[in-house]
């Protein structure tokens with residue numbers, strides 16, 4: 001069994017095993033002609049159930065053959081140009097290389113004595129990101145498991161900065177299309193059930209700042225405490241960007257912590273063309289960035305940045321065995337002092353390899369391409385009488401629905417769109433997402449693959465229309 005330990009004597013086994021895995025995946029990526037096979041959970045479950053985990057195969061090739069059967073064949077492939085659903089990106093090769101290195105070396109970024117250089121690499125990437133945002137000389141931050149955790153940590157700091165024990169008095173302002181992690185965080189942070197004040201959005205799905213001002217004023221009048229405003233720079237559903245400069249002004253006026261959730265829009269930090277769309281982000285007290293959404297990084301790769309490094313002390317606890325207080329005076333950099341996690345992956349290495357091989361402009365150019373594609377897609381949809389499209393994109397998302405000329409019942413249109421999404425998924429020809437707009441069912445393209453073309457968009461729209469028509473035709477038959 002020792003031959004399976006990765007060490008000085010097993011280099012050949014390591015090389016062979018990993019190469020065999022890499023070759024399988026490479027062959028798979030080359031051979032996928034659809035983003036998905038359409039397999040159902042009922043199809044797959046018996047195959048996985050049949051595997052006896054107490055009877056190992058004792059052979060890498062056999063285990064990979066089995067994996068082909070239970071996972072690789074039917075996985076959902078984000079690199080395929082007709083995967084248009086969620087905020088998952090195809091990944092860049094330098095980042096995948098970083099992933100292979102970081103898991104083999106297996107540094108843990110909690111303490112210097114488990115990481116050394118990794119700690120400094122992460123810190124440099126935090127500084128790089130803060131500088132791109134423009135947070136100023138006192139900025140700091142830490143890598144996290146994702147935007148959900150970044151938002152939680154930012155709101156923890158905001159809560160502590162209010163220096164109040166009366167948690168039920170705290171209010172967090174976020175738009176009606178902000179991410180649900182804001183609500184979850186409020187709950188985890190022990191705020192009251194009314195803590196999150198939902199601010200309406202305008203026609204473009206951007207927070208209405210007049211409404212925000214009104215809510216902040218009401219909060220002050222009621223003797224409550226405006227703990228934070230969460231501005232979303234790239235909403236999950238629409239890619240809309242809240243008016244950051246106006247929100248920053250209101251935060252200053254009312255003494256609220258400004259958090260910018262740029263989990264999606266952070267890609268613009270690397271863009272030469274569209275960086276201005278997130279102007280105002282530099283005024284934030286904290287920022288969430290998900291490199292695993294718009295920097296083409298494998299999951300997980302995310303960070304929370306803060307304007308004032310001192311605020312990170314609210315997440316600091318000392319343990320004698322790990323990061324005793326004296327290490328701070330000895331200037332030993334222990335990242336665990338800034339993190340909600342303890343043992344933590346060296347995810348920063350993926351971004352490091354990406355920047356060292358491709359550079360930020362390379363990443364920004366890829367993100368620009370998908371933003372341009374969305375703009376093209378919007379024109380196609382706006383010109384197509386079969387579809388109703390919601391918002392002109394600020395990033396790379398399109399929300400639309402099929403509207404057959406002959407059908408006026410909105411519930412029937414809902415059902416046709418729901419059916420089309422399901423039927424498309426079952427066919428595996430393309431994967432699209434869905435959401436609700438003003439109570440009605442819509443479909444959604446989240447475009448993050450620069451390989452997707454306008455021809456793909458046209459083809460998928462035709463597929464959607466075909467499925468919806470089929471549903472409506474059958475529904476007519478049922479009625480007759």
Ligand SMILES: *Cc1c(COP(=O)(O)O)cnc(C)c1O
Nearest residue numbers: 146147148179234236261263264
């Ligand atoms: C995806 C997303 C999140 C959550 O990030 P995870 O990495 O999935 O935890 C938070 N906010 C916004 C706006 C997002 O799009």
